[in-house]
Every structure is written in C-alpha cells, then in structure tokens.
Amino acid sequence: MTNSTTIITSTHIAEICDEISIDFLMDETIRQLELALQHYDDNNVLVKKRDGYFYTSPVYGMIEWMPVYIQNQGIATKLVGYHPHNPDQKIATIQAVICELDIKTGRLLTLCEGNFATAIRTGAASAIASKYLSYPSSSVLGLIGCGAQAVTQLHAISRVRHIERVLIYDTDKNAQAEFLQKTSVFTRANVIDATLDEIEKESDIICTATSVSVGGGPVFEGYKTRRHVHVNGVGADFKGKFEIPHHLLEQSYVCPDFLPQALEEGECQQLVQDQIGDSLDIVVKSPNDYKRYQNGRTVFDSTGFALEDYVIMKIIKDLAKKFEKGLQVKLDDNFDLPKDPYYFLQRYKKVVI
Amino acid sequence: MTNSTTIITSTHIAEICDEISIDFLMDETIRQLELALQHYDDNNVLVKKRDGYFYTSPVYGMIEWMPVYIQNQGIATKLVGYHPHNPDQKIATIQAVICELDIKTGRLLTLCEGNFATAIRTGAASAIASKYLSYPSSSVLGLIGCGAQAVTQLHAISRVRHIERVLIYDTDKNAQAEFLQKTSVFTRANVIDATLDEIEKESDIICTATSVSVGGGPVFEGYKTRRHVHVNGVGADFKGKFEIPHHLLEQSYVCPDFLPQALEEGECQQLVQDQIGDSLDIVVKSPNDYKRYQNGRTVFDSTGFALEDYVIMKIIKDLAKKFEKGLQVKLDDNFDLPKDPYYFLQRYKKVVI
Numbered sequence: 119m120t121n122s123t124t125i126i127t128s129t130h131i132a133e134i135c136d137e138i139s140i141d142f143l144m145d146e147t148i149r150q151l152e153l154a155l156q157h158y159d160d161n162n163v164l165v166k167k168r169d170g171y172f173y174t175s176p177v178y179g180m181i182e183w184m185p186v187y188i189q190n191q192g193i194a195t196k197l198v199g200y201h202p203h204n205p206d207q208k209i210a211t212i213q214a215v216i217c218e219l220d221i222k223t224g225r226l227l228t229l230c231e232g233n234f235a236t237a238i239r240t241g242a243a244s245a246i247a248s249k250y251l252s253y254p255s256s257s258v259l260g261l262i263g264c265g266a267q268a269v270t271q272l273h274a275i276s277r278v279r280h281i282e283r284v285l286i287y288d289t290d291k292n293a294q295a296e297f298l299q300k301t302s303v304f305t306r307a308n309v310i311d312a313t314l315d316e317i318e319k320e321s322d323i324i325c326t327a328t329s330v331s332v333g334g335g336p337v338f339e340g341y342k343t344r345r346h347v348h349v350n351g352v353g354a355d356f357k358g359k360f361e362i363p364h365h366l367l368e369q370s371y372v373c374p375d376f377l378p379q380a381l382e383e384g385e386c387q388q389l390v391q392d393q394i395g396d397s398l399d400i401v402v403k404s405p406n407d408y409k410r411y412q413n414g415r416t417v418f419d420s421t422g423f424a425l426e427d428y429v430i431m432k433i434i435k436d437l438a439k440k441f442e443k444g445l446q447v448k449l450d451d452n453f454d455l456p457k458d459p460y461y462f463l464q465r466y467k468k469v470v471i
Numbered sequence: 472m473t474n475s476t477t478i479i480t481s482t483h484i485a486e487i488c489d490e491i492s493i494d495f496l497m498d499e500t501i502r503q504l505e506l507a508l509q510h511y512d513d514n515n516v517l518v519k520k521r522d523g524y525f526y527t528s529p530v531y532g533m534i535e536w537m538p539v540y541i542q543n544q545g546i547a548t549k550l551v552g553y554h555p556h557n558p559d560q561k562i563a564t565i566q567a568v569i570c571e572l573d574i575k576t577g578r579l580l581t582l583c584e585g586n587f588a589t590a591i592r593t594g595a596a597s598a599i600a601s602k603y604l605s606y607p608s609s610s611v612l613g614l615i616g617c618g619a620q621a622v623t624q625l626h627a628i629s630r631v632r633h634i635e636r637v638l639i640y641d642t643d644k645n646a647q648a649e650f651l652q653k654t655s656v657f658t659r660a661n662v663i664d665a666t667l668d669e670i671e672k673e674s675d676i677i678c679t680a681t682s683v684s685v686g687g688g689p690v691f692e693g694y695k696t697r698r699h700v701h702v703n704g705v706g707a708d709f710k711g712k713f714e715i716p717h718h719l720l721e722q723s724y725v726c727p728d729f730l731p732q733a734l735e736e737g738e739c740q741q742l743v744q745d746q747i748g749d750s751l752d753i754v755v756k757s758p759n760d761y762k763r764y765q766n767g768r769t770v771f772d773s774t775g776f777a778l779e780d781y782v783i784m785k786i787i788k789d790l791a792k793k794f795e796k797g798l799q800v801k802l803d804d805n806f807d808l809p810k811d812p813y814y815f816l817q818r819y820k821k822v823v824i
Contacts, residue, residue: 121562125478128803132815140813164524171517171540173574181546181572183536187524193534197548197570199577209474210809213577215802217550217570219534221526224552224566229582231802237812265810273813293810300811445800449568449584450481456563457618457646458653459590460493460626462485 122446126230126434130443134434137441140304143433144270144277147242151429155246155399158425162189165424167379168198172356177203180356186424193219196232196427200355202329210266211329212236216431226449230431233266239426241270243375244325244350247398247418249278250405251373252323252348254412257282259307260321262314262337262361263328264288264297267352271325273304275350281305285312285321289328318342325350332358340366348416351385355421362417364388370415371395371408375423384421398423475799479583479787483796487787490794493657496786497623497630500595501602504782508599508752511778515542518777520732521551525709530556533709539777546572549585549780553708555682563619564682565589569784579802583784586619592779594623596728597678597703600751600771602631603758604726605676605701607765610635612660613674615667615690615714616681617641617650620705624678626657628703634658638665638674642681671695678703685711693719701769704738708774715770717741723768724748724761728776737774751776 135143163186170182179201187193198214205211214232219225248256256279261268264286272284284307288294294311301309317324319342328337330353337353340363349370354360362385373395374380381387386394398418401408438444455461488496516539523535531554538548551567558564567585572578601609609632614621617639625637637660641647647664654662670677672695681690683706690706693716702723707713715738726748727733734740739747751771754761791797808814 125800125802127801128805128815129801135815166522169519169522169538171538171546173540173542176543177575179574179577181540181574181577183538183548185522185524185536187526187534189526190529193524195536195550197572197579199572201575201577204576205809207576208809209576209578210803210805210812213579213803215570215579217568219550219552221532221534222530222554223557223560223562224532224534224554225562226550226566226568229802233803233805234812266812269810269812296808296810300808300813304813447478447798448480448482449478449582450563450566450586452481452563452586455649455653456558456561457622457649459563459587459619459622460653460657462481462488 122448123226124228124435124438125445125447126228126438128231128234130438131231131234131434133443134437134441138437144238144242144274146433147238147430148245148274148277150433151239151242151426152246152402154425154429155402158399163425165376167382177201184424184427186428188428193221194428194431196424198232198236212266216427218431228431228435230434235427235430235434237266237270239430240267240352240420240422241274243420243426244271244352244418245274245278246402247350247373248275248323248348250401250408251411251416251418252279253346256322258285258320258322260285260317260324262287262317262324262326263353264293265327267327268297268325271327271350271352272301275323276305276307279323281307283307284309285317287312287314287317314338315342321347323348325352326361327352328361330359330361332356335360336363337361339363343415345415346413350418350420352420354384354419356383360385360388367417368393370417371411372417372419373398373401374419375421379421380419385417385419475801476579477581477788477791478798478800479581479791481584481587483791484584484587484787486796487790487794491790497591497595497627499786500591500783501598501627501630503786504592504595504779505599505755507778507782508755511752516778518729520735530554537777537780539781541781546574547781547784549777551585551589565619569780571784581784581788583787588780588783588787590619590623592783593620593705593773593775594627596773596779597624597705597771598627598631599755600703600726601628601676601701603754603761604764604769604771605632606699609675611638611673611675613638613670613677615640615670615677615679616706617646618680620680621650621678624680624703624705625654628676629658629660632676634660636660637662638670640665640667640670667691668695674700676701678705679714680705681714683712683714685709688713689716690714692716696768698768699766703771703773705773707737707772709736713738713741720770721746723770724764725770725772726751726754727772728774732774733772738770738772
C-alpha cells in the first residue's frame with residue numbers, strides 16, 4: 119500500500135520464522151551483518167553514539183535511542199529500554215522497537231518489534247567476532263547469565279563453531295533451570311549446569327550476558343581461563359557496568375563493536391585507548407591479519423551497534439514483504455492537500471466552527 | 472488491551488475532532504501547554520536538544536529526533552522529517568510521529584501521527600507567546616508563508632486575540648491562493664492577499680513560517696513594522712536558516728522557546744546571549760513582569776520544543792481513550808517467557824531445527 123507504514127509484530131516474525139526456519143534467519147543475519155561490516159565506512163554510514171535517559175524512580179531503568187544513517191539508503195533508529203526488574207512482571211528486560219524512516223520524505227516506513235531483533239543481531243555480532251577471533255576448534259561454550267540474550271548467543275555461535283558442550287551459570291537458579299529446558303529446541307549440544315570455576319577452566323568461548331548492577335562487576339574471576347579463550351562481553355552497555363575482569367582484558371586482544379560507545383559504556387571503559395584493538399568492522403575487512411590472535415586470549419566488547427539494528431530490521435522487513443506479513447497502516451491519509459493540516463474538517467459536519 | 476501499543480492515525484484524529492470540534496482541541500492544547508510551561512522545571516523535565524541527520528542526496532532533507540523525559544511520568548520522542556520538496560509529491564513538508572515510551576518497562580505505549588500534532592502545538596505555542604507579548608488589541612495578523620503551519624498559526628492566534636484581518640503572502644502564489652480558499656473553515660476574519668510591504672506596515676502580529684533556504688533569509692525587510700509589532704518566527708529550525716531581519720531582532724524583546732536550541736537553530740543564531748530575553752516558560756510563570764513589552768516590538772523564536780510534543784500527544788492519547796479511537800497492536804506477545812526470545816518456536820512445527 120502506497121504511503122503506508124508497515125508494522126511488524128512478534129506474531130508476524132513468528133509466522134516468517136515458520137516459513138524459513140530460525141537457523142536460516144540466524145545464518146542470514148550473520149551473513150548480512152558481515153557484509154555490512156565489510157562495507158562499513160564512517161563517511162557513508164553515520165552511527166550516533168546512543169543517548170538516552172537513565173532514572174531510578176519509579177523503577178531503575180533506562181530508555182535510549184540508537185540512530186543510524188546509511189547514505190542514499192535509509193535512516194533507522196531503535197528505541198530501546200533496559201529495565202532489569204521487568205522479568206518479575208513477565209516482561210523482557212530489553213524492550214525495543216526499530217523505526218525506519220524514508221530519507222526521501224521523512225515518512226515512517228517501518229515499525230518493527232525489536233526485542234527479538236535485538237537478541238538475534240546481538241547473537242549474530244558475537245558469532246562474527248567468534249568466527250574471526252576464537253580458537254578454530256572451539257567446542258565448549260560457557261554462558262554466564264541465562265537470560266534472553268544467552269539464547270541467541272548459543273544459537274549464533276553454534277552456527278560458526280562446532281559447539282558440543284555448553285556450560286551454563288546464572289545467579290538466578292530459576293533462569294538457569296529454564297534455560298536448560300528450552301535449549302533443546304535450538305541446539306543439539308549437551309547443556310550442563312556448571313560453576314563459574316568450571317566455566318573458566320573448560321570453556322573455549324565464554325559469553326557474559328548479565329544484568330549485573332553498576333559497580334557490581336566483574337561477573338567472574340578470570341584467573342583460570344584457557345590460554346585461547348575468546349570472551350563475548352555482551353552485558354556492558356552502561357557507564358560503570360562491566361562484566362569482564364580488568365586483568366583478563368589486559369591479557370587479551372580486545373575488539374570493540376563501536377569504539378566511541380565502547381569507551382563510554384563497554385568493557386573498554388576499563389582500558390586506555392592503546393590497550394584496545396581494532397573494531398569488528400576492521401577485523402571483518404582483513405580477517406587474515408587477525409588469525410594469529412585465535413590462539414591467544416581475545417575479547418569482543420559488544421555494546422550494541424546501531425548498524426546491527428538496521429541490518430536485522432531490513433532482513434525482517436524484506437521477509438515480511440516476501441511472505442506478505444505485517445500490518446499496513448496509513449498514519450497520515452492526507453495526500454491531496456499537503457499544505458492543509460485541517461483538510462479533514464471538510465469530511466465532518468460537527469467540526470465546523 | 473494490556474501490553475498493547477496504541478496507534479493513532481490521522482483518521483482517528485479526524486474522528487476525535489468530529490467529537491470535540493477543532494476549536495476545543497486548540498483551546499485545550501493552549502491551556503495544557505501553558506500549564507506545562509508554568510510547571511516546567513529543568514530538574515524534572517529533561518529536554519534534549521534535537522539531533523539528527525541532514526543530507527542533500529537523494530533529496531535535500533533532514534530527519535531528527537526530539538526526546539523529552541518527564542520525571543515519574545513518561546518519555547516521548549518525536550521522529551520528524553523536514554523535506555521542503557515533499558509538496559511536489561503531495562506530501563506534507565514536515566512528517567512526524569510521536570512515540571511514547573513507558574518509563575516503568577520501556578515498552579512503546581503510543582505511536583501518534585505527528586504531522587497534525589506538530590501543526591497544532593506550534594500554533595498553540597505562538598498563541599501563548601502572542602497572548603503575553605503582543606499588543607492586547609491586536610487585530611491584524613500578517614502571515615508570511617502560507618503552508619501547513621500558517622493554518623494553525625492563524626487558528627491558534629485567533630483564539631487569544633480578536634483577529635479581524637489577515638494579510639497573507641507566499642512566494643508560491645498557488646499556496647497563497649489555496650490558503651485563501653481553505654481558511655473559511657476555521658476563521659471568520661477577512662483574509663486578504665497582500666504584499667510584504669503591506670504586511671509590515673499594517674500587521675499587529677506577524678507569523679513567519681516559510682521553507683526559506685539556508686542563507687536565504689530574512690523573508691521580509693522589517694523597516695516599516697508597527698512599533699508594537701509581535702513576530703512569531705516559526706520557520707527557523709536549522710543552522711543558518713532564519714527568517715527575521717537582524718535589525719528587527721535587535722530592536723525587539725526576543726523570547727525563545729528553548730534557549731539552547733534557539734541559539735543553534737533559531738533566530739537567536741543572529742544574536743549574542745545578552746540580546747536575548749527570557750524563555751517562554753519564564754514569561755508564562757510571571758506574565759505581569761512582561762506586560763510592559765506588549766507596547767513595543769517583541770519576537771517569539773519558536774524552534775519547536777519537545778515538551779510541546781509531549782503535551783499534544785498526551786491530549787490526543789487521552790481523547791483517543793475517551794472516544795475509543797486508535798488501533799491496539801501487540802508488538803510483542805511474549806509475556807509468559809520473558810527470558811526466551813524463541814518462545815514462539817514451540818507454536819510452530821517447521822521451525823524446529
């Protein structure tokens with residue numbers, strides 16, 4: 119429908135996944151995000167550091183916007199909330215919508231449910247980092263934090279490394295037990311409850327995705343990790359919030375997703391600039407230059423990059439079009455009299471003054 | 472519906488206006504905006520200067536976001552585009568949506584069509600400024616620029632001053648002719664084609680609302696204005712874009728809507744800080760202190776204040792609720808398993824890996 123906005127809900131996304139399989143969606147997201155990173159050039163793709171509001175009343179929470187502009191292509195902004203007490207009310211911690219705007223007219227083209235999209239693209243980013251920086255025969259994955267993001271970390275990394283065993287840990291033992299139950303749907307790996315100590319000692323790849331409080335990190339000690347361990351640090355996304363021990367960062371090649379943001383909100387807060395390696399897009403552009411790091415300790419500092427949101431939004435939008443899913447809504451139906459905001463008065467009797 | 476998002480389109484707004492009359496809506500917006508300005512306190516209401524992307528390809532345009540946080544109440548952000556060539560395609564220059572987010576959970580509560588809302592609240596802001604700063608017996612209104620914003624400038628100002636004659640001018644003579652036709656719906660004043668010279672000499676209040684290009688201003692000469700003229704400068708909202716002659720600003724008491732933004736994007740760009748008067752909220756808080764300016768030249772520098780968007784969104788939202796208008800959409804229907812983004816896989820057969 120011309121001049122309409124496409125609204126894509128989780129129900130539409132479920133119907134799309136039913137057509138294509140969740141593996142296809144994850145593979146496609148990894149592939150497209152890799153392509154986008156290969157072509158990323160900060161002259162053509164303008165990502166703004168996210169900005170937002172943080173508050174402690176009426177609840178502890180944060181609402182942010184993450185805008186990205188792709189030259190001659192489009193603008194998207196994710197509106198995203200982080201409210202760690204949401205699960206008590208059966209609502210996901212991260213609540214997001216992705217808005218796509220038409221650079222030709224400024225119209226809202228797409229409103230895409232973003233909770234699922236965020237989980238998928240965060241998984242895909244870790245998969246790409248793991249593909250290029252982790253030990254090639256990695257088979258043991260440790261998950262610290264068993265919330266929504268851990269699900270897609272496991273799924274995504276399973277698509278690029280042959281994961282046989284998954285060691286899981288959460289301070290919330292219910293979350294840990296639930297995770298054990300639900301993973302059978304999307305992994306054939308052996309998922310096992312573990313201690314932090316076991317995760318450190320045995321994992322080839324570790325993902326941290328916790329709601330640790332500001333000043334509460336790190337979430338593991340890090341003295342016993344394998345010499346080739348790769349860590350995807352997913353949870354650090356706020357000033358003062360981090361998950362990885364400082365000494366482990368110092369021993370590792372640290373690759374941020376988006377440096378200006380990582381320095382303010384990511385694990386990179388703990389480092390000075392010359393302790394930080396190249397960003398993920400640089401690694402993706404010349405993967406051979408980074409192979410040597412696969413045998414040592416590496417860290418992917420994933421703060422969440424607006425380009426990732428654009429990529430997943432575009433994939434979901436294109437699939438919605440292909441399978442004729444999504445709701446078409448005319449937000450503004452005034453296309454005859456663009457200079458008259460009161461055009462509709464004519465249609466009604468009572469409004470005449 | 473619990474956990475749903477209310478989507479309010481122009482059709483819903485038209486239906487609401489049919490219930491209440493457009494005069495009621497304008498009066499209510501003026502009243503509520505005045506109240507919000509009276510209570511405005513930058514400790515409790517955090518308005519961020521708008522930020523965005525400006526580009527010249529594929530068309531000349533700009534997309535911005537305008538966020539506001541009201542302590543313990545809510546967060547809204549307007550996504551707004553300015554594309555002056557839109558009317559060639561029968562699309563309004565300003566395209567906007569207002570997103571309201573729940574500060575308790577981060578969920579998108581409301582998506583409100585913003586083209587009409589922007590026009591209404593911009594009119595209401597000028598009405599408030601005119602109420603406190605214009606000559607009390609003002610009866611001649613001059614409109615420079617006859618686009619969408621001029622419609623609500625005329626309507627809003629007619630609610631606070633007894634306007635008998637309206638002198639209109641646009642460089643686009645079609646726009647001017649159309650304006651003459653359509654105003655009969657919302658004003659009883661005598662609307663007359665005029666030259667810029669006539670507007671300057673005869674108007675008690677002038678509104679400038681043009682799409683003048685960067686560097687193209689001012690839009691009138693300003694040497695012949697009445698000694699008590701009040702000017703609402705509506706169009707300046709971009710670095711280098713302004714409408715009012717520098718010498719007229721220097722002779723006038725200049726009241727910005729939101730100083731930090733006005734200094735960067737408004738008429739205040741042309742001034743240094745000690746040439747600028749108090750902001751509109753200060754005027755509204757102690758109107759008696761500003762009565763003495765009503766007999767002299769005054770300027771309201773209206774760049775567009777995010778608090779205005781919050782007020783109009785809230786009014787429309789409450790009316791939509793009252794009259795049961797608006798579309799209820801469940802963006803995310805996962806309220807059982809907040810920690811499982813793949814919860815829906817269970818519902819479908821084919822997605823099982």
